[in-house]
Amino acid sequence: MGQRKRSSERSEQSGIVGWAVALLVVLGLFAGVAVVVMKMLPDGGPEHDECTVTASDGTADFDPAQAANAATIAAVAQARGLPERAVTIALATSMQESKLFNIDYGDADSLGLFQQRPSQGWGTPEQVQDPVYAAGKFYDGLVKVRGYETMPLTEAAQEVQRSAFPEAYAKHEPEAAVLAAALTGRAPGALSCRLKGDPAPATAAPIRSALAEEFTPVLPAQSITETASGTLSVRPGADPGRGWAIASWTVAHASELRVREIAFDGKVWTREDSGKGWRVGQATGPSGGSPPPADPTIVRIRYAD
Structure with a gap:
């Protein structure tokens, strides 16, 4: 460990x-x-x-x-x-x-x-x-x-x-x-963090490593994939409560792991507008890129523009 x-x-x-x-x-x-x-x-x-x-x-x-x-x-x-x-x-x-x-x-x-x-x-x-x-x-x-x-x-x-x-x-x-x-995850979107300033450049490895270490075996490593530049997709399974548990875990670690955006179940948290908490919306893509397709079963974590 x-x-x-x-x-x-x-x-x-x-x-x-x-x-x-x-x-x-x-x-x-x-x-x-x-x-x-x-x-x-x-x-x-x-x-x-x-x-x-x-x-x-x-x-x-x-x-x-x-x-x-x-x-x-x-x-x-x-x-x-x-x-x-x-x-x-x-x-x-x-x-x-x-x-x-x-x-x-x-x-x-x-x-x-x-x-x-x-x-x-x-x-x-x-x-x-x-x-x-x-x-x-x-x-x-x-x-x-x-x-x-x-x-x-x-x-x-x-x-x-x-x-x-x-x-x-x-x-x-x-x-x-x-x-x-x-x-x-019993209270969806109940945790939000208000973070100031622009985070330093981040990479996927620390986020993937922390998720795998803390949630294994309920979140197998293969369920965490990099589906677009600067974005991780996490498939928590059919239980929306577990999805919200992972989304809440990510926002709690957003300062440490330098996360810019989290999207799940039709709601989105962004560092830029973190004072507004979770808002209705979908994941966005990196600067100049197309947003990923909406999927209510995937937690999307963007760590870089």
Whole structure:
């Protein structure tokens, strides 16, 4: 398994330190429904790149590095055939342990997204700072917890983590559930990232490699093809939920992988108009080229003009 160490260093070096996390519960005036609004805004305020997940019962804002790590956590669960509840538990756990940053420090020798300790048998320092490995080790423990799907989240997380503060996981459940719904594809187009500036030149290899590493075996390598210059076509199968899971994964990783456009199921996200989120439309072609034929079963990822 590749050691892809995505971490908070890039964000922290840009001055994203001292995060303020506020969980605001607002009673709906008309529906009488509690709406969860979570803000994790970095220093620099609203002009900074950010990803937002929106659902009927709430919204949550994240730094792109957090969104990418969350998408990896969700992808590893789907590759293992685990339910959405497993993703919610894992996301809430990582929110508490590291704020979804792949940090290289912690209590004693704790490291990574889940603050796993090499001295306690979780793996080498390099392994526990690989998001794919770390998520897999968390799920290894979670699936051994009988009835984790229906027990309180804090109990399931504590069975895996053995934290000194087990009740702390519970406060992250609302935003973790909203994020899990988007990343598993149950809430189509619920995750979008607002990214500023023009990305550096990109190639297909990192995108193909990351997709294959995180979604195998549910997304075989042969289902990812370069069908046009600067464009990858991903065939997720007949399940539109999986297609949206892959589309959401891609937008979450768009900053890291320098993606310019994602199209699926009659909707399109473009970096140029990323502040508008997912819009009705089809994939476009590279500059001066013809757009690919519309196909609602294919996720199209454009990484170059």
